Amino acid sequence: MKKIIGIGNALVDKIVVLNDIDIFDHFGLKKGGMDMIDCQTKQRLHQAIHNHLSTTASGGSTANAIHGLARLGVPAGYIGKISNDEAGDFFKNDLLKSKIEPHLIYTDLDTGIATTFITEDAERTFATYLGAAATMSQDELDRNILKNYHYILVEGYLIFNKELITKVCQLAKEEGLQIAMDMASYNLVEANREFIKGLLENYIDIIFANEEEAYAFTGKKEKDALMELAKYCKVAVVKLGGRGSLVSIDGKITEIDPVKSNCIDTNGAGDIYAAGFLYGLMKGLSAEDTGKLASVLSAELVSTVGAKLSDEQWEEIVNHSELGIGRE
Numbered sequence: 073m074k075k076i077i078g079i080g081n082a083l084v085d086k087i088v089v090l091n092d093i094d095i096f097d098h099f100g101l102k103k104g105g106m107d108m109i110d111c112q113t114k115q116r117l118h119q120a121i122h123n124h125l126s127t128t129a130s131g132g133s134t135a136n137a138i139h140g141l142a143r144l145g146v147p148a149g150y151i152g153k154i155s156n157d158e159a160g161d162f163f164k165n166d167l168l169k170s171k172i173e174p175h176l177i178y179t180d181l182d183t184g185i186a187t188t189f190i191t192e193d194a195e196r197t198f199a200t201y202l203g204a205a206a207t208m209s210q211d212e213l214d215r216n217i218l219k220n221y222h223y224i225l226v227e228g229y230l231i232f233n234k235e236l237i238t239k240v241c242q243l244a245k246e247e248g249l250q251i252a253m254d255m256a257s258y259n260l261v262e263a264n265r266e267f268i269k270g271l272l273e274n275y276i277d278i279i280f281a282n283e284e285e286a287y288a289f290t291g292k293k294e295k296d297a298l299m300e301l302a303k304y305c306k307v308a309v310v311k312l313g314g315r316g317s318l319v320s321i322d323g324k325i326t327e328i329d330p331v332k333s334n335c336i337d338t339n340g341a342g343d344i345y346a347a348g349f350l351y352g353l354m355k356g357l358s359a360e361d362t363g364k365l366a367s368v369l370s371a372e373l374v375s376t377v378g379a380k381l382s383d384e385q386w387e388e389i390v391n392h393s394e395l396g397i398g399r400e
Contacts, residue, residue, distance in 0.1 A: 074354045075147040078134040080227030081205035082152025083184040084159040085131030090189045106198035106257040114201040130166035134227035140347025142170045149173040153208040159183035196339040210239035218247045228256030241275035252278035255285035262288045272304035279305045286310045328363030331371035340379025345370040
């Protein structure tokens with residue numbers, strides 16, 4: 073069976089349900105976006121929200137997707153940087169619980185924490201302290217790890233470390249891996265458009281973007297944006313939220329219908345969509361079946377709080393043979 077590895081910011085998620093968005097202005101956060109914060113800001117922010125309802129989980133965009141792929145039965149691994157602290161132990165143990173092979177790098181700096189705000193409109197806003205993850209460097213990459221995998225999912229947020237993400241892509245391309253990337257955040261795309269263009273032109277085989285990210289990169293909407301992305305990548309996906317998604321595989325466009333759900337939290341929806349979609353590609357499913365599986369997973373996730381499905385949800389999903397899970 074084909075194997076996939078992910079590389080990204082190894083983070084622990086602090087998920088906070090928020091009714092009053094004044095805190096965004098106070099801390100200079102962009103609603104619906106992702107902002108980087110330092111350790112001092114993280115401490116002040118956590119003090120300000122200590123009375124709010126919150127949960128803790130392992131996170132990081134690519135780690136979430138890799139967890140989903142592992143739960144679908146795909147042999148998977150993960151590269152990230154953590155500390156030998158409580159949060160780092162929590163992150164590693166969660167990988168092992170999902171039977172993901174850890175390829176972890178260690179440092180004395182605290183493990184990163186992503187504070188995720190869920191507002192009443194189900195939108196998510198991130199304030200991310202990268203901590204240990206920010207110190208991962210190109211010199212710490214081990215080419216030999218990549219030799220054991222067929223696909224790699226590269227986290228779009230690694231664009232903050234341009235030398236690292238470039239080196240990852242170079243090594244993966246040299247080792248013959250198919251390279252997938254999610255555009256991660258519209259404000260990140262706006263600030264790094266030319267660099268992202270270079271990655272797409274030279275390395276990326278599979279690109280995921282939501283409609284805001286696709287517009288930030290192409291200046292176009294929906295199908296026009298998809299066609300622009302398809303000029304660079306053999307597989308391109310534009311996610312349209314409750315209106316479904318658009319897929320281009322080798323230039324053939326497929327419209328994927330939405331799956332109805334009671335949306336209460338969009339956190340992790342794009343990550344699990346990527347998991348379902350990559351599973352379909354790796355198993356050779358049709359574009360329609362691949363998109364349907366991705367949409368079903370995403371719809372199931374947004375109906376609950378948090379970036380991962382529960383054991384009970386996974387059990388129900390994998391028992392639906394019509395979704396193509398387990399099909400050769």
